[in-house]
Amino acid sequence: xxxxxxxxxxxxxxxxxxxxxxxxxxxxxxxxxxxxxxxxxxxxxxxxxxxxxxxxxxxxxxxxxxxxxxxxxxxxxxxxxxxxxxxxxxxxxxxxxxxxxxxxxxxxxxxxxxxxxxxxxxxxxxxxxxxxxxxxxxxxxxxxxxxxxxxxxxxxxxxxxxxxxxxxxxxxxxxxxxxxxxxxxxxxxxxxxxxxxxxxxxxxxxxxxxxxxxxxxxxxxxxxxxxxxxxxxxxxxxxxxxxxxxxxxxxxxxxxxxxxxxxxxxxxxxxxxxxxxxxxxxxxxxxxxxxxxxxxxxxxxxxxxxxxxxxxxxxxxxxxxxxxxxxxxxxxxxxxxxxxxxxxxxxxxxxxxxxxxxxxxxxxxxxxxxxxxxxxxxxxxxxxxxxxxxxxxxxxxxxxxxxxxxxxxxxxxxxxxxxxxxxxxxxxxxxxxxxxxxxxxxxxxxxxxxxxxxxxxxxxxxxxxxxxxxxxxxxxxxxxxxxxxxxxxxxxxxxxxxxxxxxxxxxxxxxxxxxxxxxxxxxxxxxxxxxxxxxxxxxxxxxxxxxxxxxxxxxxxxxxxxxxxxxxxxxxxxxxxxxxxxxxxxxxxxxxxxxxxxxxxxxxxxxxxxxxxxxxxxxxxxxxxxxxxxxxxxxxxxxxxxxxxxxxxxxxxxxxxx
Numbered sequence: 001x002x003x004x005x006x007x008x009x010x011x012x013x014x015x016x017x018x019x020x021x022x023x024x025x026x027x028x029x030x031x032x033x034x035x036x037x038x039x040x041x042x043x044x045x046x047x048x049x050x051x052x053x054x055x056x057x058x059x060x061x062x063x064x065x066x067x068x069x070x071x072x073x074x075x076x077x078x079x080x081x082x083x084x085x086x087x088x089x090x091x092x093x094x095x096x097x098x099x100x101x102x103x104x105x106x107x108x109x110x111x112x113x114x115x116x117x118x119x120x121x122x123x124x125x126x127x128x129x130x131x132x133x134x135x136x137x138x139x140x141x142x143x144x145x146x147x148x149x150x151x152x153x154x155x156x157x158x159x160x161x162x163x164x165x166x167x168x169x170x171x172x173x174x175x176x177x178x179x180x181x182x183x184x185x186x187x188x189x190x191x192x193x194x195x196x197x198x199x200x201x202x203x204x205x206x207x208x209x210x211x212x213x214x215x216x217x218x219x220x221x222x223x224x225x226x227x228x229x230x231x232x233x234x235x236x237x238x239x240x241x242x243x244x245x246x247x248x249x250x251x252x253x254x255x256x257x258x259x260x261x262x263x264x265x266x267x268x269x270x271x272x273x274x275x276x277x278x279x280x281x282x283x284x285x286x287x288x289x290x291x292x293x294x295x296x297x298x299x300x301x302x303x304x305x306x307x308x309x310x311x312x313x314x315x316x317x318x319x320x321x322x323x324x325x326x327x328x329x330x331x332x333x334x335x336x337x338x339x340x341x342x343x344x345x346x347x348x349x350x351x352x353x354x355x356x357x358x359x360x361x362x363x364x365x366x367x368x369x370x371x372x373x374x375x376x377x378x379x380x381x382x383x384x385x386x387x388x389x390x391x392x393x394x395x396x397x398x399x400x401x402x403x404x405x406x407x408x409x410x411x412x413x414x415x416x417x418x419x420x421x422x423x424x425x426x427x428x429x430x431x432x433x434x435x436x437x438x439x440x441x442x443x444x445x446x447x448x449x450x451x452x453x454x455x456x457x458x459x460x461x462x463x464x465x466x467x468x469x470x471x472x473x474x475x476x477x478x479x480x481x482x483x484x485x486x487x488x489x490x491x492x493x494x495x496x497x498x499x500x501x502x503x504x505x506x507x508x509x510x511x512x513x514x515x516x517x518x519x520x521x522x523x524x525x526x527x528x529x530x531x532x533x534x535x536x537x538x539x540x541x542x543x544x545x546x547x548x549x550x551x552x553x554x555x556x557x558x559x560x561x562x563x564x565x566x567x568x569x570x571x572x573x574x575x576x577x578x579x580x581x582x583x584x585x586x587x588x589x590x591x592x593x594x595x596x597x598x599x600x601x602x603x604x605x606x607x608x609x610x611x612x613x614x615x616x617x618x619x620x621x622x623x624x625x626x627x628x629x630x631x632x633x634x635x636x637x638x639x640x641x642x643x644x645x646x647x648x649x650x651x652x653x654x655x656x657x658x
Contacts (some may be wrong), residue, residue: 017286030360060288482500
C-alpha cells in the first residue's frame with residue numbers, strides 16, 4: 001500500500017471517529033477509535049499490520065507531546081514540580097521494580113531482565129489516553145493536573161528502563177551505577193536539548209516578528225517542523241526525544257506573551273492548524289492501536305508462545321494491572337506525592353490517580369520494538385510480552401470508562417447554547433448601533449450592518465425556491481429602474497444594455513437551479529439579440545466587450561449608486577418573520593455586487609473604518625458584561641474568540657477591500 005493511500009485512509013477513519021463520537025456519548029472517543037481500527041484491520045491492506053515504533057514515535061507521538069507541553073500551564077507545573085517528578089520518576093521506577101518481580105513470579109521460565117522489560121513497557125501512562133477517557137467528566141483539578149504532568153515525563157522512565165533491561169538480557173551484564181548515570185543522561189539530557197533548541201526556535205520567531213516576515217506561510221511550517229526536528233536531534237545525541245519535545249513545548253508556553261506580537265492572521269492560522277493536526281494525530285494513535293490488536297492476537301495464537309494458554313496470559317495482564325493500581329494508590333496515600341487536596345476530597349483523588357494510570361500507544365510501540373530475532377532464533381517471550389501489554393492497555397481504557405461516569409458528574413459549562421445566542425445577539429446589536437450612529441455613507445453603512453448581522457448563528461439556511469422568487473422581483477425592479485433612467489435621459493440605451501450584460505454576468509455566479517440558469521441564459525440572449533439589431537447586427541468581439549466594460553466602469557458605478565439603495569429599500573420592506581434567511585442572503589449578493597462595481601479606495605476606507613468601529617464595540621460589550629458579572633469568564637472567552645475570528649476574516653478579505 002502506498003504511503004499516500006495509507007494516510008488518506010487514516011484521515012478518513014479519524015474523521016469518521018469524530019462524527020461517531022458526537023453521536024455515541026456513552027463511549028469515550030478512544031474506545032470508538034479503537035473499534036474503528038479493529039474494523040479497519042479487516043481491510044486486506046491492513047491485515048497483519050505491524051507498528052513501526054521508530055516512525056510512530058517520530059511522526060505521531062512527538063508532535064502530540066510537543067502540543068501537550070505547549071498547552072501546559074508552566075506556573076502550575078512549577079508549583080507541582082516535586083510532585084510531578086515523584087510520580088514520573090519515583091513512582092515509575094518503583095512500579096517497574098515491583099511489577100517486574102511479580103511478572104517474574106507469574107511467568108514460568110521468563111528471565112528476570114525480560115520481566116523488567118515487560119514492567120517497563122506497561123508502566124508509562126499516556127497523556128492522550130488520559131485526556132480522551134476523562135474529557136467529558138468533571139475531574140477535580142488537583143487530580144487532573146497531577147495525571148497530565150505525570151504523563152508528560154514518565155515516558156522517559158519507561159523507555160530508559162526498557163532499554164537497560166534489553167541490554168542486560170542481550171549481554172548478561174548489569175551495572176547499577178552505569179544504569180543510573182545513563183538514566184540521568186537520557187532524562188535530563190532530553191530536557192536540556194529540547195530547552196536549548198526550543199529557545200532557538202523562539203528567537204527565530206521573534207526575529208521574524210521584528211522583521212515583519214511573520215506571515216502564516218513562514219511561521220506555520222516552522223511550527224510544524226519543530227517537534228520532528230527536536231525529536232531527531234535529541235535522539236541523535238542519545239537523549240530522550242520525547243522529553244525534548246515536551247521541554248520545547250514548555251518553553252513555547254513560557255514565551256506566549258512575547259509571541260502575541262505576531263499578526264492576528266498568523267495566530268489564528270497557527271492555532272487552527274495545530275488543533276486540526278493534533279486532533280488527527282490523536283485519532284491516528286487509537287486507530288492504529290485497534291488495527292494492531294488483531295496482529296497481536298494472531299501472533300500469539302499461530303506463531304507460538306512460551307506459556308500454557310492465552311487465558312493465562314490474560315490473567316497475568318489483569319493481575320499486573322491491578323498491582324499497578326494498588327501501587328499508585330499507596331504511593332499517594334503515603335504522601336510520597338504531595339498533592340494539594342482538600343481533606344474531604346483525599347479519598348476520591350487517591351482513587352482517581354490510581355485508576356487513571358491509563359496506558360496507550362507508547363506502551364504498545366515499546367512492545368513492538370522488541371527484536372524479532374536473537375542470535376538467529378525467535379526472541380523469547382516476545383509474543384507473550386506484546387499480548388500482556390495489549391491486555392493492560394485495553395483494561396486501562398475500559399475500566400475507567402466504566403467506573404468514572406458512575407462516580408463523577410459529566411462536565412458542565414458555565415453557559416448554555418441559549419446564553420451564547422442571547423449575548424451574541426446583544427453584542428451584534430450593540431455593534432450595529434455604533435455603526436449606524438457613525439453617520440457614514442448609507443450604502444456602505446448598510447453593507448457593514450448586513451455583514452455584522454450575518455454573524456448571527458441562529459439564522460437558518462435560506463430556502464432555494466423562496467430565495468429565487470425574491471431575487472426575480474429584484475431583477476424586475478432593476479429593469480424598471482433602468483428603463484425609467486433611460487426614459488428620463490439619465491442614461492443612454494448603450495449604458496442600459498452594458499449594465500444589463502454586466503449584471504447578468506454577475507448573477508450567473510449565483511447557485512441557481514437548472515431552470516433558473518436556463519431562463520437567465522434566455523434573457524441574456526434576448527438582450528444580446530436586441531443589442532445586435534440596434535447595432536445593425538454587428539458582431540462584438542469578446543475582448544472588445546471586456547474593454548468596453550472597463551472603459552465604462554465609472555458609468556456603471558454611477559448607475560449602481562442609484563439602483564442599490566432602491567433594491568435595499570425594497571428588500572427591507574419585503575422582510576418578514578418567515579424570510580429572514582432569504583433576505584439576508586440576497587442582501588449579501590447585492591452588497592458583493594455593489595463592491596465589485598465600485599471597487600474604489602474611498603469605499604474601502606469607509607467600510608474598513610466602520611468594521612474597526614464595530615469590532616471594537618463588540619469587544620467593549622463583552623468586557624462590560626464581564627465587569628457586571630452578567631456572563632462567565634468561559635462565555636466571555638468564547639465570545640472574544642468568535643469576534644477575533646470574525647475580525648480576521650473580514651479585515652483580511654481581499655475580495656472586499658482590494
